[in-house]
Amino acid sequence: MTRLKADLGLMSITVFWGTTFIISKLILTDIPVSLYLAIRLVLAALILNFIIIKSYHKINRIVLRDSIILGFLMFFTFFFQMKGIIHTTASNAGFITGLSVILVPIIGFIFLKTKPALNVIIGIFLALAGLLLLTGADPSHWNQGDILVLICSFFAALHIIYTGMVSIKHDVYLLTGIQVATAGILSMTILMAAPFDFSMVSFSHLGGLLYLALFGTIYAYLMQTAMQRHTTPARTALIFALEPLFAALFAMAFSLERLTSLQWTGGILIVLSMILAEIWFPKFKKIK
Numbered sequence: 001m002t003r004l005k006a007d008l009g010l011m012s013i014t015v016f017w018g019t020t021f022i023i024s025k026l027i028l029t030d031i032p033v034s035l036y037l038a039i040r041l042v043l044a045a046l047i048l049n050f051i052i053i054k055s056y057h058k059i060n061r062i063v064l065r066d067s068i069i070l071g072f073l074m075f076f077t078f079f080f081q082m083k084g085i086i087h088t089t090a091s092n093a094g095f096i097t098g099l100s101v102i103l104v105p106i107i108g109f110i111f112l113k114t115k116p117a118l119n120v121i122i123g124i125f126l127a128l129a130g131l132l133l134l135t136g137a138d139p140s141h142w143n144q145g146d147i148l149v150l151i152c153s154f155f156a157a158l159h160i161i162y163t164g165m166v167s168i169k170h171d172v173y174l175l176t177g178i179q180v181a182t183a184g185i186l187s188m189t190i191l192m193a194a195p196f197d198f199s200m201v202s203f204s205h206l207g208g209l210l211y212l213a214l215f216g217t218i219y220a221y222l223m224q225t226a227m228q229r230h231t232t233p234a235r236t237a238l239i240f241a242l243e244p245l246f247a248a249l250f251a252m253a254f255s256l257e258r259l260t261s262l263q264w265t266g267g268i269l270i271v272l273s274m275i276l277a278e279i280w281f282p283k284f285k286k287i288k
Contacts, residue, residue, distance in 0.1 A: 048222075
């Protein structure tokens with residue numbers, strides 16, 4: 001598989017995640033975060049593991065360890081993002097979540113000694129500028145919710161890096177199936193720790209949660225695990241910066257909000273950062 005095809009596969013994830021933002025926002029007005037996460041992740045775990053059950057003959061201690069680590073990272077990414085959104089603005093949450101685009105290369109450089117290509121570095125800063133304009137975030141007035149979303153961004157960055165490290169070593173279906181199951185078990189543990197009322201979940205909520213389980217979780221994480229075999233974590237994080245753009249476009253399409261000229265400029269910068277990431281810069285030879 002070519003790098004371009006892998007990047008397009010990762011881009012398709014951001015399209016689905018863009019739609020899930022609207023659905024999640026509507027559902028979370030009626031039910032608590034713990035119940036939302038438990039239903040979404042347990043549904044995804046049951047469906048995915050039923051489909052891939054034949055892959056379990058390949059299981060071993062190494063794939064089990066790596067999958068469980070990814071499951072913890074996935075769960076904490078979801079948990080801190082949803083908890084943070086309650087206490088901050090959607091614009092700040094969108095921008096801070098997008099900070100994983102710069103956290104990934106920083107963490108990768110510090111701990112793995114990996115350095116992204118020049119075009120990717122330039123693309124990262126373009127994407128950050130685009131995110132700031134698109135979301136209209138105000139980093140000068142952070143609160144408790146913003147800190148929680150920043151923690152989410154850190155876990156998201158670790159998840160991208162670790163997926164890049166282990167995806168090439170294991171069966172994609174097995175690695176993703178155990179990962180989602182781990183996140184599902186953790187979500188149920190959190191849910192059982194406090195009283196909850198399942199009767200507040202309507203059929204329309206279940207329909208939305210099923211969509212989130214199928215496309216925002218199963219498809220997204222299977223595709224990420226498969227495609228990260230063929231691209232770098234830094235490029236993956238850069239592509240994931242498209243998520244707020246697609247969320248804004250879908251919100252506009254459903255007449256939930258209108259984009260300003262600054263937001264359109266931010267969106268264009270994010271797209272330009274993607275194009276720049278696909279451009280190969282040849283190494284300049286030293287002239288003697």
